[in-house]
Amino acid sequence: MAGQKSSVQVRHTDAEAFAASLLEAAGVSKKNANIIGRALVQADLRGVESHGINRLPSYLARIRNGVLNPKAEPTVNEVTPVVAQVDGNNGFGFPAAHLAMETAVKMAQIFGIGMVSVKHSNHFGMSAWLVRQAVDAGMMSLVFTNSSPALPVWGGKSQLMGVSPIAAGSPGGEDSIPFILDMAPSVAARGKIHKALRRGEKIPEGWALDEEGKPTDDPEKALGGVMLPMGGPKGSALAIMMDVFSGVLSGSAFAGGVTGPYDMSKPGDVGHFIVALKPDLFMSLDEFRQRMDVLYRRVVGSEKMEGVERIYFPGEIEQLTEEKRRKEGIPFVQAEIDVLNAEAERLGVAKIQHAP
Template sequence: MVQLTFSASEAERLAEQACRSAGANPATARSLATATVSAALHGRPEVGFPHLLQYLTGFRAGRLNGEAEPTLTHPLPAILHSDADGGTAQLGFDLAMPMLVASTRELGVSLFTQHNGFTTGELGYYVRRLAIEGLIALAVSNSPAVVAGTTGGKAVFGTNPMAFAAPLSDSHAPLVIDQASSATALVNLAEAADAGRRIPEGWALDAEGRPTTDATAALRGTLLAFGGTKGANVALMVECLAAGLSGASWSLDMADPQEGRRSVDAGMTIIAIQPRLIDEHFALRLSRQLDRLSAQGTYVPGRRPVHDNIREEEGVVIDTPVLEAIRRYLPGPE
């Protein structure tokens, strides 16, 4: 597949302009563009620019509020509750982050929970930003039901991802773990179907509830939780924290993020911890432990340098079909 490489600032301008043209206000466009480039550079590229298309179609269709003005309440000093106003999850978090960081540094532990938002995109983005601030962070979010609780069962959970991040001795290269509670992410099925590849057993069921290795059949069916009932239990815990605590819709009740005009109403909850209040050398100790694990052949995720400001030497690669689809949202020459 042909790909084009953009500087980080060019990629961010592209995303921001497309969002504005699709109906997003300046704050929403900037917030989403920043998250999109961050996913492409530091996180999971498949939920960067390819996923941006879902937001753009959502703005145009009206199921994603481009004029959202999230409201933030403080039920207790350590708790922040956000109503995303039918807009992006990223904007609600951006508005709350300064207070979340400040309260965590003061109190040791703080909680942010949000409802009435669109799907969260790359969940690792949120915890990665908090880890750069020196905080441990755990995030969970729910999404429309596409995961069966048992083999042969109906879809009852979303992919319900969870993400974790912790600061290390290199403050710009935190430990970041970001994974779904399903056996794989939905985007991986779509990629396999487009490429005509088979998928591993245990990933999905077809429309009749039978195990399948046909990616196209899996897209018409349901995903499976990782590890059977253990993964389903994790998906349920995520649902309790992301939707139950925030007041968002349960996955079974959520609107389709790709069809109609009804707001998705996804939930997200983030717990932030200040480790230095207990162990001043937490970051150094964890870094050394991860080095020990790596030396033993253990896979250690994350630890890629992340920069607060866009650096021109960082290139963003975009597949040509995705780029062409995004450019259709840009205003034409006058």
């Protein structure tokens, strides 16, 4: 693929430190910069490069254009003992979502369930890092968000719904990995289109249509057109569901009103919806874990169709990728490194370092 010959490896620890230093130089608090840096690098480690540190230039551009407040701190308001709302105050979506999950987990630890709505937020990257936050606390979770228009409703031809991911997770058993689902209601995440454009690559036909409604493999034309929903009306309905729970319910933008991370015209006003749930509400934790082990074994041990070498549990491929990249480093195309280092030079911080 184009650009792959000039790829370089970066240690995940160096990537985190670099991201945090850029953000701090742009006015983000040390605590929030570390939250954002860890979440972005988790995406790179898991092979979700469309939501990794290459997002930083667009975030920094939003700060420079005055449509994202780097100094904003999210605030939380308890509605009931098991329901709260976080106001992102037009700061980064990462700290707002982190606080929301932290609040939901604390509620669930006492009452079995915690539900938090987030308003006036921004893009929070890959949803799986929030699911992982819950799993690390021993909790099951649901993570919803809405996003900027990119997808037509089924039967329509213009952008209206966001390519808004639906995510869920659960701790695994003694002999199985956690269940981590993070998927967009489109055939492919829109971030993958931006990644292809950045790397000078084509996209598979069937991902998007150009502005004339024709199939395209050109990422630039795809960004000017529409993404295609997975499963036709099913993907469209899931995108609408994300808008109901994340936008309508929270009091944030909805129905095409969310501003995307590459749009410098106005605040994002993104909404999120987060639930944490104790896994031992209906049985002992030991029994729950045993049942997860059974599920895992049955899934990965299923009879394989012709041509399939291995069956994976949701989140397993990403976990294996993370294990590999923690040892070997995260691969970046040199052009991506150059863009990141241009931001470092602009902000007067040390440039990102390649692994030897």
